[in-house]
Amino acid sequence: MSRIFIGFDPREAAAYHTCVNSLIRYSTKPLTITPLALNNMTGYQEGKRETIEGYPPTNQFIFSRFLAPYLMDYRGWALFIDGDMIVTEDINNLFDLGDETKAVQVVQHDYKTKFPVKYLNQVNGDYPKKNWTSVMLFNCAHPDNKKLTPEYIETASGKELHRLEWTENVGGLPIEWNWLPDEYGENKSAKLIHYTIGTPCFHDYALTPMANLWHRERMLMNYSLQLP
Numbered sequence: 001m002s003r004i005f006i007g008f009d010p011r012e013a014a015a016y017h018t019c020v021n022s023l024i025r026y027s028t029k030p031l032t033i034t035p036l037a038l039n040n041m042t043g044y045q046e047g048k049r050e051t052i053e054g055y056p057p058t059n060q061f062i063f064s065r066f067l068a069p070y071l072m073d074y075r076g077w078a079l080f081i082d083g084d085m086i087v088t089e090d091i092n093n094l095f096d097l098g099d100e101t102k103a104v105q106v107v108q109h110d111y112k113t114k115f116p117v118k119y120l121n122q123v124n125g126d127y128p129k130k131n132w133t134s135v136m137l138f139n140c141a142h143p144d145n146k147k148l149t150p151e152y153i154e155t156a157s158g159k160e161l162h163r164l165e166w167t168e169n170v171g172g173l174p175i176e177w178n179w180l181p182d183e184y185g186e187n188k189s190a191k192l193i194h195y196t197i198g199t200p201c202f203h204d205y206a207l208t209p210m211a212n213l214w215h216r217e218r219m220l221m222n223y224s225l226q227l228p
Contacts, residue, residue, distance in 0.1 A: 007061030102171035
């Protein structure tokens with residue numbers, strides 16, 4: 001059974017549920033899917049820090065994503081993904097890329113954003129390793145991940161967390177598993193599509209590259225069989 005944690009932001013709940021629908025539709029194995037929603041985390045303080053790399057946070061799971069190994073009791077494998085994504089392939093194929101020697105594996109993007117403003121008129125800053133932590137495959141039992149306690153995550157800087165400075169054992173993943181269509185353009189080979197500038201549920205981003213795939217997935221999420 002594959003364990004998946006997904007960032008949940010109530011400002012775009014449609015994004016989360018559409019993401020989950022795609023995961024279920026393509027999976028060939030049972031999945032355990034957990035939303036990282038702040039209202040579910042009594043005692044955890046996400047909002048203590050006002051910035052990440054000098055920019056205001058743009059979602060409600062900017063730091064809680066690093067709780068995945070803790071929530072797994074530091075055992076097994078777990079995947080974190082942002083909620084503004086859909087998959088077009090079995091997510092278990094991503095788990096198959098797990099490397100036991102690594103604490104975490106990510107797509108190691110190297111780009112400067114084309115968009116200084118993103119959804120809901122939020123500042124979209126540039127900083128090193130931007131979007132590396134939007135998809136993280138955690139080897140939860142790796143000793144380095146034991147540093148990721150709630151207390152550490154509540155107080156560590158955005159730089160420490162998002163630049164993965166808590167471990168030297170960072171592995172890579174193919175870019176198709178975190179494809180940014182608004183930044184990179186269309187890609188028929190993309191396995192996980194990340195609408196990082198704005199999920200197509202927002203009117204301003206309804207026609208962005210590869211948005212048609214998201215709209216189709218949302219229609220399938222809303223589907224219910226009707227009697228004739």
